[in-house]
Amino acid sequence: MVQMAGGDADAFDLIYERHADAAFSLAYRISGSRVAAEEVAQDAFLALWRNGSRYEPSRGSVRNWILGIVHNRAIDALRRAVRHESRRAGDEGLAERLVAPERTDLEVSRREEAVEVRGLLGELPSDQRRVIELAYFAGFTHTQIAEMLAIPVGTVKGRMRLGLEKLRSRIDLSSVMT
Amino acid sequence: MSATGSPGCEKRDGASAYLLGSLPAFEAYAFEQHLAGCAQCQRDIRELSAAVDMLGSAVPTVPAPPELGERIRGIVRAEADLLHAAGPEADRPVRAPRARERPRWRLVRPRILVAATLAVGVLCGVAIGSSLLGGTSLHTRAISAEILQPGVSQDASATLNITGESGTLSVKDLPSPPAGRVYEVWRVVGAKKLPTDALFSVNSQGDGTVAVPGSLHGVRQILVTAEPLGGSPVPTRSPIIAASTET
Numbered sequence: 001m002v003q004m005a006g007g008d009a010d011a012f013d014l015i016y017e018r019h020a021d022a023a024f025s026l027a028y029r030i031s032g033s034r035v036a037a038e039e040v041a042q043d044a045f046l047a048l049w050r051n052g053s054r055y056e057p058s059r060g061s062v063r064n065w066i067l068g069i070v071h072n073r074a075i076d077a078l079r080r081a082v083r084h085e086s087r088r089a090g091d092e093g094l095a096e097r098l099v100a101p102e103r104t105d106l107e108v109s110r111r112e113e114a115v116e117v118r119g120l121l122g123e124l125p126s127d128q129r130r131v132i133e134l135a136y137f138a139g140f141t142h143t144q145i146a147e148m149l150a151i152p153v154g155t156v157k158g159r160m161r162l163g164l165e166k167l168r169s170r171i172d173l174s175s176v177m178t
Numbered sequence: 179m180s181a182t183g184s185p186g187c188e189k190r191d192g193a194s195a196y197l198l199g200s201l202p203a204f205e206a207y208a209f210e211q212h213l214a215g216c217a218q219c220q221r222d223i224r225e226l227s228a229a230v231d232m233l234g235s236a237v238p239t240v241p242a243p244p245e246l247g248e249r250i251r252g253i254v255r256a257e258a259d260l261l262h263a264a265g266p267e268a269d270r271p272v273r274a275p276r277a278r279e280r281p282r283w284r285l286v287r288p289r290i291l292v293a294a295t296l297a298v299g300v301l302c303g304v305a306i307g308s309s310l311l312g313g314t315s316l317h318t319r320a321i322s323a324e325i326l327q328p329g330v331s332q333d334a335s336a337t338l339n340i341t342g343e344s345g346t347l348s349v350k351d352l353p354s355p356p357a358g359r360v361y362e363v364w365r366v367v368g369a370k371k372l373p374t375d376a377l378f379s380v381n382s383q384g385d386g387t388v389a390v391p392g393s394l395h396g397v398r399q400i401l402v403t404a405e406p407l408g409g410s411p412v413p414t415r416s417p418i419i420a421a422s423t424e425t
Contacts, residue, residue: 009251009258016247024242026234038246043392045250046344049257050389060231065213068235073391075199079411080372121236135200136233142200157191161226164194168229 001062005052012049018061019126020045023070030074030137040077044069071136078139120170131156186218193222195229207408229377253342314315323347323421334384338421345390345399347421352384359404363390364413366399377409398424 003011023044028037047069055065122131134140146153192209195201201209211220323336333351347363355361363376380386390400402419
């Protein structure tokens with residue numbers, strides 16, 4: 001990251017290689033469209049290239065920082081588009097894959113991690129998982145979620161907090177056990 | 179104390195909503211103001227962010243298209259080449275053409291902007307190299323924007339620099355936004371004014387620079403309005419700057 005922040009394009013290549021699939025996957029999951037996902041991912045990686053000097057290792061991994069940028073930009077784009085009915089990346093959409101690149105051990109490990117996190121998310125009570133998914137992956141505001149589920153805004157926020165606390169404790173437990 | 183500890187702050191549920199990105203811009207801004215002075219919410223943010231970070235990794239993998247990587251790498255290589263072409267001086271502030279010193283380029287990465295400026299000023303009209311953008315020469319257009327707000331100094335000016343499909347807006351001698359407001363950049367596509375997350379102000383000399391988010395493909399105009407802090411999803415005031423990309 002230090003080299004990239006100094007203008008080293010080769011260092012950027014390395015970071016792109018490591019995180020492009022994760023970034024594109026998240027952008028695609030949120031936007032539901034390849035075109036939109038490409039735009040979001042491009043925007044995020046160029047922001048990384050241009051503002052890499054702002055990265056602080058103490059605040060998390062490079063991967064999480066990139067995914068944070070992708071998430072913010074994808075949600076912004078989604079809200080601008082306001083096309084909730086046509087954007088879902090269903091299983092059919094996810095099946096639309098290009099030829100998978102060579103799978104390194106690291107990549108296999110990350111995919112296993114993703115499956116594990118999905119499993120942890122699936123263990124949450126459905127009402128908590130629902131509000132987290134609607135907020136994080138679908139980009140709805142808490143007031144929209146409250147209207148959608150016909151529950152008070154305070155309940156939405158409370159479920160979000162309980163869900164995240166459980167998720168965090170399970171992640172901790174999982175990391176201890178492995 | 180963990181995030182499940184005693185609920186000492188009535189706004190602590192806001193931390194989860196904030197981390198999940200479900201607060202509208204104005205509420206997110208208000209929460210950030212609260213966060214700065216609330217130790218409990220700061221703890222919640224620290225503790226719960228690990229869970230939110232993991233959500234981003236929880237999606238099924240969809241490989242990024244190779245052409246996306248080629249496109250991004252092309253832009254990065256082009257900017258890196260410009261940066262290197264600018265040399266060590268790129269790290270230093272640009273000397274203004276006027277007598278007084280102006281600390282410019284405060285809001286976006288200085289070196290790239292300096293390099294882009296040098297590219298416009300020194301390399302204008304020169305093909306920068308066939309290696310740029312995957313074999314396409316890089317061309318930067320500098321478009322003078324209109325200052326629309328009455329009462330703004332006659333010296334005020336704005337320039338939209340377009341490189342490829344990316345744009346950067348620079349302003350000079352522009353007054354600061356009114357109290358409680360910030361300048362917001364808009365992209366006009368067709369008849370629609372699309373908000374961006376590009377919010378900016380100016381320095382004491384009235385100068386500032388901001389990158390226009392996203393591709394300019396299909397964008398016919400860039401506007402700037404003064405909006406409430408945190409930005410607005412729709413323009414609440416008339417534009418003070420308008421730059422047409424079609425000139």
